[in-house]
Amino acid sequence: MTRGIIRxxxxxxxxxxxxxxxPGGEMLAxxxxxxxxxxxxxxxxxxxxxxxxGVNKEDIDITVSDNTVQINAKCSKESTEEVYYRQExxxxxxxxxxVLPEAVTEEGASAKLENGVLKVTLPKxxxxxxxxxx
Numbered sequence: 854m855t856r857g858i859i860r861x862x863x864x865x866x867x868x869x870x871x872x873x874x875x876p877g878g879e880m881l882a883x884x885x886x887x888x889x890x891x892x893x894x895x896x897x898x899x900x901x902x903x904x905x906x907g908v909n910k911e912d913i914d915i916t917v918s919d920n921t922v923q924i925n926a927k928c929s930k931e932s933t934e935e936v937y938y939r940q941e942x943x944x945x946x947x948x949x950x951x952v953l954p955e956a957v958t959e960e961g962a963s964a965k966l967e968n969g970v971l972k973v974t975l976p977k978x979x980x981x982x983x984x985x986x987x
Contacts, residue, residue: 885945885946885947885948886946886947886948887947887948887949888903888904888905888924888926888947888949888971889903889904890902890903890904890949890951892951892953894954897976897977898974898975898976898977899953899954899955899957899974899975899977900972900973900974900975901922901924901951901971901972901973901975902970902971902972902973903924903947903949903970903971903973904969904970904971905924905926905947905966905969905970905971906969907928907969908926908927908928908947908966908969908971910966912926912927912928912946913925913926913964913966913971914926915964915973917957917958917959917962917975919956919957919978920952920953920954920955920956920957921950921951921952921953922950922951922953922957922973922975923948923949923950923951924947924948924949924951924971924973925946925947925948926946926947926948926971927945927946928945928946928947953975955977955978955980956977956978957975957976957977957978958975958976958977958978959975960976961976962974962975962976
């Protein structure tokens with residue numbers, strides 16, 4: 854496969870370097886993107902909405918531990934045989950570890966992927982436990 858001569862564009866190289874320091878630039882680590890998330894407190898649940906464009910639900914892994922949630926997802930890879938004029942969507946997956954304001958449990962939790970947005974509903978862990986005196 855011959856790609857031919859590639860023209861060097863110093864402005865594009867500088868722009869790409871500065872993007873790493875811009876807001877959101879730290880969201881790209883290598884070829885894995887940290888998805889943007891919204892986290893809200895809703896009654897007895899913590900709701901997480903995460904942007905996962907181009908991901909199939911079978912390729913998502915969610916792990917819950919106390920007050921931490923880890924979301925990992927793989928993206929389907931585009932063909933490497935094609936020649937692009939510009940290719941910016943080169944990430945291979947998503948990974949994000951989120952520390953929540955309080956402990957949650959996986960019992961009764963749910964997750965739904967719709968239109969590239971993952972919605973995870975996590976029940977809060979009960980803080981008070983009553984002890985029966987016998």
